[in-house]
Amino acid sequence: MHGTGSAARAGLTRTPGLLHGADYNADQWPEHVWAVDAELMRQAGVTTATVGVFAWARLQPAPDVWDFGWLDRLLDLLHTRGIAVGLATATASPPAWLVRAHPGLLPVTADGVRLEFGSRQHYCPSSAVYRAAAVRLTRALAERYRDHPALAFWHIHNEYGDHVAECFCTESAADFRRWLAERHGDVETLNHAWGTAFWSQAYGRFEEIEPPRTAPGPGNPTQLLDWRRFCSDALLACHRAEKAVLDEICPRIPATTNFMSMSKALDYWEWARHEDFVSDDAYPDPADPRAHVTAAMNYDLMRSLGGGRPWLLMEQAPSAVSWRAVNLPKPPELRRLWSLQALARGADGVMSFQWRASAAGAEKFHSALLPHRGTASRGWRETVRFGAELRRLAELAGSRLRGQVAVVLDWDNWWALELDEHPSARMRWPELLRPWYAALYERGVTIDFVRPGAPLDGYRAVLAPNLYLLTEETAHWLTRYVHEGGQLVCGPFSGISDRDDHIHPGGHPGPLRPLLGVVVDEHWPIPDGASTTVRLGPDDLRATLWSEWLETEGARTLAHYASGDLAGRPAVTRNVHGAGTAWYVGCHLGAGIATVLDLALAPAALTPPLPHPLPPGVEATRRHGADGTGYLFLLNHGPDTVRLTLDATGTDLLTGAAVPGRLTLGPLDAAVVRTEPTEERT
Incomplete structure (x- = not known):
């Protein structure tokens, strides 16, 4: 169960149906505007408003003054208009009076520059002054509003780690040392973990250790890895301090903080354990023709992250954002x-940033549900239209979907993979993951992400696009899954290091060698702009960025390099282990990975969402x-317009029209077809 309060056992919130609304920064507007806004929200079908996200200075204008x-x-x-409230703790931007009284709470960069007041998130995560002030504000809000009938959920802080994910000040240094002592126990253990025999980096006392500030040359990689872990934990400690207050005072009201999609800075697996429900801020770029794949x-x-439970899209842009170099608006059909x-x-x-477009400040050109032109605008008409559609979809609330395939995602691995001084700086987790995900997305296969060690019951296949950092426990977890009949596909540059980023002995892929039946003799990065041909049966695929001198140890070679220095050597292998099969892909194939996955996942007998392959551009889930x-x-x-054959009859909830087993969708159009239980495919 996620979350620490009793609210974790409830639904998303006590508000019925699907949530629809936006951040409402009412403190930016005179009070006579509020009644107008509340009435317009009602007309637009808004059910929920997030309130007070950046209102700290208004709520507490001086140390002992509250408003x-x-x-x-x-x-x-x-509440009188029937609009529920997600009440923010308002702690993302400390007010000027607090900063001037305690300038040490301002964050410091790796180069020693102290960042100034005048933006947001201007605080050191380890600052005791900041944490105490944030907890004090949270307690004051919780005690005052815990029984207010409008309160549907708590919105803790806002986008942790967005602008400041780390601080290198002396207070952070002391907190880092405490964290290291707890993790490693004694300095001798730390010296071993960090490999400090290299370059005479050994420490005699924890007090000699500083954060990885800017140094003359490459830093200690394990120190940098521990720093990433610490920074995630330091911000989480801020969140947990506020969450503890809310759990104490109003345990029946769920609390969340808005994640930022697949963000590198924070280990969201650990963070999600402390959420009553997961929420996300997502801003796909309308200029990117593949943005919808990354969004999915x-x-x-x-x-x-929520264990399959429903989650909340806390923020999206109704049209253009304000922070890209060029901010394209969304056509009405794309917004929907x-x-x-x-x-x-x-x-x-589905909620947005924000309700009423700002007249001043850094985000005054950011779109809103109620644009600058007001109710005469195209954006307003789209707000009202979509609000009506969400009401027609209300019965969806509480329904779920589950993936057939699991994809392993581990923040420790992500951080370690992207450290410096590797064979290639081009091996980045998002770039390695996307083509694997896209291949399944385009085939209508829904995936679940899993962390190492998670239960794998019911998954027909497991994909690991990269496992550079691999513990013995993770290797045993995957080996057991395959031995019991699972299908595993593992990507390149895997099984390299242990939890301390020490190279596994005996050759790569380390503890996965017996399972995969291969050994890597040498890494063979591919230069920028170059490629190597990989021959898989009748298909010639193109490898870029990465290849490996691979030798088989029981595995069968299914694809080999057909050009370059590695011509004739194995590129893709398959190894039977127990009742299952483990595939190894020793190169980066980009979109070509789809050909490999079609072969590797054939024994998994995945169930497609439609009886025929999806046309290009069509997304299907159930x-x-x-x-x-x-x-x-x-x-x-x-x-293009597409014509689809379905596997059941039903009703399109968006239009109310009967769907007799066939459906036509125009460009950027959609349908939500309700089918009866007896008609569902198994």
Whole structure:
């Protein structure tokens, strides 16, 4: 079970149906505007408003001065209009009076520059002053509003780690040393873990250790890895301090903090253990023709972090954002389609940043549900239209979907993979993952992300695009899965180092050698702009970025290099182990990985969402209610009209029209087809 309060046993919130709304920064507007906004929210079908996200200075204008009157009136007003509130703890931006009284809470960069007040997230995560002030504000809010009828959930902080994910000040250094002492126990153990015999880096006392500030040359890689772990934990300690207050004072109200999709800075597996439900901020770029694929991947992660439970899209842009070099707006159809995509991937709510477009500040050109032009704008008409559609989809709330294939994601591995001084700086986790994910996405195969050691019961296959950092425990976990009949596909540069980033003895892929039946003699990075041909049966695939001098130790070679220095050597292998099979892909194939996965996953007998292959650009998922009712999402991201044959009859909840087993979707169109339990495919 996720979360620490009793609210973790409840649904997303006590608000019925699907959540729809936005951040409402009412403190930016005079009070006479609030009543207008509340009425417009009601007209737009808004069910929920996130309130007070950056209101610390308004709530506490001086150390011992509190101003809750305006927030009282705002919550009362929203409640009278039937609008629930996600009340923020407002701790993401300390006010000027706190910063000037305690300038040491401002963060410091690796180069020793102290960042100034005037933006947001201007605090050191280890600052005792900041943490105490944040907890004090959280307690004041919780005690005042715990019984307010508008309160649906707590929104803790905002986007932890967005602008400041680390601080190198002296207080952070002391906190880092405490963290290291807890992790390693004594300095001798730390010296071994960090390999400090190299370059005379040995420490005699913990007090000699500093954060990995800018140094003359390459830093100690294990120190950098421990620093990444510490920084995630330091921010999590801030979050947990606020969460503990909320659990103590109002345990029946769920609490969340908004994640930032697949963010490198924070170990979201660990963070998700402390959420009552998972929420995400997602901003796909309308200029990217493949943005919807990455968005689907991020949404699958959010669902997976919550153990398959419904999650909340806390923020998206109704149209253009304000922070890219060029900020393209969303056509109306795209705004609707991308909102429905979150629901297709398990969300129980679609919210936006923000309700009313700001008149001042850094985000005044960011789109909103109510644009600068007001109710005469195209954006407003789309807000009202989508609010009505969400009401028609209300019965989706609580339904779930589960992946057939598991993809291993480990933040320790991500951090270690992208350390410096590796054979190639081009081996980056997101770039390695995306083509593997895209191959399954385009075949309508829903995946779940799993952390090492998670239960694998029910998964027909497991994919590990990269496992550079691999513990013995993770190797045993995968070996057991394959031995019992599972199908595993493992990507290149895997099984290299242990939890301390020490190279496994005996050759790569380390403890996976017996399972994969291969050994890597030497890594063979591919220069930028170059490629190598890989021959797999009748297909010639193209390897870029990476290849390996691979030798088999019982595995069968299924593909070999057909050009370059490695011509004739194995590139893709298959090894039978117990009742299952383990594949190893020793190169980066980009989109060509789809050909390998088609072969590797054939024995898994995956169940497609439709009886025929999906047309290009079509996304298909299926949620299930507790009674077995199915909800088939069909989203056409492409520029052409498509005609689809379904596996059941049903009703399109968006239009109310009967679906007789065939469906036509125009460009950027969608359908949500309810099918009865007796018609569901097994």
